[in-house]
Amino acid sequence: MTDADGLAALAAIFADPTRAAFCLALMDGRAWTAGELARHAGVAGPTATGHLHRMVDAGVLVEHRQGRHRYVRLAGPQVAQLVETLHAHRPAGPPARTLRAVTARAALEAARTCYDHxxxxxxxxxxxxxxxxxxxxxxNGFAVTPAGLRWFDREMGVELVGRRPVARSCIDWTERRVHLGGAAGAALCATFLERRWVTRVGTGRALRVTDDGKTALRNLLGVEGLTNAA
Amino acid sequence: MTDADGLAALAAIFADPTRAAFCLALMDGRAWTAGELARHAGVAGPTATGHLHRMVDAGVLVEHRQGRHRYVRLAGPQVAQLVETLHAHRPAGPPARTLRAVTARAALEAARTCYDHxxxxxxxxxxxxxxxxxxxxxxNGFAVTPAGLRWFDREMGVELVGRRPVARSCIDWTERRVHLGGAAGAALCATFLERRWVTRVGTGRALRVTDDGKTALRNLLGVEGLTNAA
DNA sequence: GCGACACTTCGGCGCGGCCCGAACCGTCGC
DNA sequence: GCGACGGTTCGGGCCGCGCCGAAGTGTCGC
Known part of the structure; x- marks a missing residue:
């Protein structure tokens, strides 16, 4: 019976719309302040404080205090994967109606961060x-070949060594296909952002591929025809 | 925001200890009656009825009425995988204390069904x-080789054709390693049960390897030293 | 120091969920 | 038919949770 209790306790963390909104926001892999999350989810400060306490206690979030700010982020890739899994299995709601919602959805489908990749x-x-x-x-994932290691080193300037797993597969929420996560995926994403091949759109997870990025992707990987959101 | 609502609604299904106990019980892949589940979880009839309604409406369970009985089972492998994922990520509770709990846990660690495999x-x-x-x-899984197809056909008497995915990997809750799921895993499990190489212990998910089974496993697969639960 | 600000604690309100007992409805066995 | 039985519906009690406003604590900028 205690097994069921543990499962229920974990699920309960995600079973509130406000906490779920926090999680989805934090899926961009960055640390948000309590106030940012509160405004994002449309709740008052005290409400956010309570939720964050509960989520930190449950080990779903980690916090980092800095001056008068309280930053929180997802506790790790396992949590991100759990959120993504729940998100993928969630019953499909009614399609977006407003123009604003449609364009936001289209932007996410085109390119976004999934936690850190x-x-x-x-x-x-x-x-x-x-x-x-x-x-x-x-x-249960990808393995980087020796050729892949060299590619990461030369083209991305990233030496993939040490901590494992270096590459992990992650099932995409919109595409329903696997994509690269793990240390390699995170390094790739970081490099893309650093070189401004992609830039963040607004405050969410959506990304926009820059002109430089399109050129680089075509030359480096032969990736064509990446369309931005409408 | 509607995304967060959907995620929360799905998580809420698993966020109650009684419903979680139902799910774990149903992880044996069989159909249980409402009364069996109620007794298993230690709740009264009306309570179970309410929960089952909610879970069927959410698409997590499917029901099958037969006479005065109402059978329910997990709606599919996706749901089973979701339950297994939540179970694996759940905060580790205090170790079992009673002898009964320890032996039950040991039996599950040795051999059990995971949904249908x-x-x-x-x-x-x-x-x-x-x-x-x-x-x-x-x-994202396994592929059965031509040699594997022949093996399944000759040794197991199962022709693996048609529906996909024929083989799926599933991360084990106790071993933290992948094992064979999908149609091939289900066929394997069904054959093992049919030939009485394994038998169910009690009413739960635990399995016991019979003497015949030990012999067969050693001869067929070179698997040695399978110890039963204490 | 002294406001402005981010966050927290406290108290209280209200909703919704979980649970059960009692009564009701269909099915099965005789 | 007529009990026994599985399941359901109804009603009501209860507790927990989510939410906020007001007041308090610590930090930053001047």
């Missing part, structure tokens, strides 16, 4: 391109 | 043995 059509396209030479599908 | 040390051992010849680790 690339997702959406962009993420899947990049992963597919890498799979031809640098990645091997493997038990 | 084999799990625990038995499931992992069988999967490992098959991986040497009959299975290939692959993107």
């Amino acid at each position: 690339l997702a959406g059509r962009l993420g899947v396209a990049v992963t597919d391109a890498l799979t031809t030479t640098g990645l091997l599908d493997q038990d | 084999l799990a625990g040390r038995l499931g992992v051992a069988v999967t490992d043995a098959l991986t040497t010849t009959g299975l290939l680790d692959q993107d």
Whole structure:
């Protein structure tokens, strides 16, 4: 019976619309302040404080106090994956009605971050391109080939060593296909942002591929025809 | 915001200890009657009825009425996987204290069903043995090799054709390793039960490997030293 | 120091969920 | 038919949770 209690306690963390909104916002992998989350979810300060306490106690979030700010972020990739899984299995709601919602959805489908790596059509396209030479599908994830290691080192300036798993697969919420996560995915995403091949749109998870980025993706990976959101 | 609502609504289904207990019980892949579930979870009839209605409406369970009985089972492998994921990520409770709980846990760790296929040390051992010849680790699951297809046909008397995915990987809750799910895993489990290589222990998910089973596993797959629960 | 600000604690309100007992409805066995 | 039985519906009690406004604490900028 205690097993069921534990499962229920974990599920309860995500079973409130406000806490779920926090989680989805934090899926961009960044640390948000309590106030930002409160405004994002449309609740008052005290309400956000209570939720954050509960989520930190449950180990779903970690906090980092700095001056008068309280930053929180997802506790790790396992949590991000759990959120993504729940998100993918959630009953499909009615399609978006307002223009604002439609364009936001389209932007997310085109390109976004999934915790700390690339997702959406962009993420899947990049992963597919890498799979031809640098990645091997493997038990429960990807393995980076020696050629892939060299590619990351030369083209991305990232040496993939040490901590495991270096590559993890993540099922995409909109595409329903796997894309690259893990340390390699995070490094890729960080490099793309650093070189301004992609830029964040607004405050959410959506990304926009820059002109430089389109050129680079075509030359480096042969990825074509990435359309932005309408 | 509607995204968060959907995620929360799905999580809420699992956020009650009684419903969670139902889900864990149903993880044996069989159909249970409302009364069985009520007794198992220690609640009264009306309470179980209410929960089952809610879970069926949410699409987590499917029901099948037969005479004065109402049978329910998990709606599909996706739901089973979601439950298994939540179960794996749940905060580790205090270790079992009573002798009864310890032996029950040990039995589950040794061998059990995971929805409709084999799990625990038995499931992992069988999967490992098959991986040497009959299975290939692959993107998001396993692929059955031609040799594997022949093996299933000749040794198990099962022709794996048609519906996909024929093989799926499932992360084990106790072993933290992948094991064989999908149609192939289900066929394997069904054959093992049919030939009485394994038998169900009590009413739960636990399995016991029979003497016949030990012999067969050693001869067929070279799997040794499967110990039963204490 | 002294406001402005981010966050927290406290108290209280109201909704919704979980649970049960009692009564009701269909099915099964005789 | 007529009990026994599985399941359901109804009604009501209860507790927990989510929410906020007001007041308090610590930090930053001047």
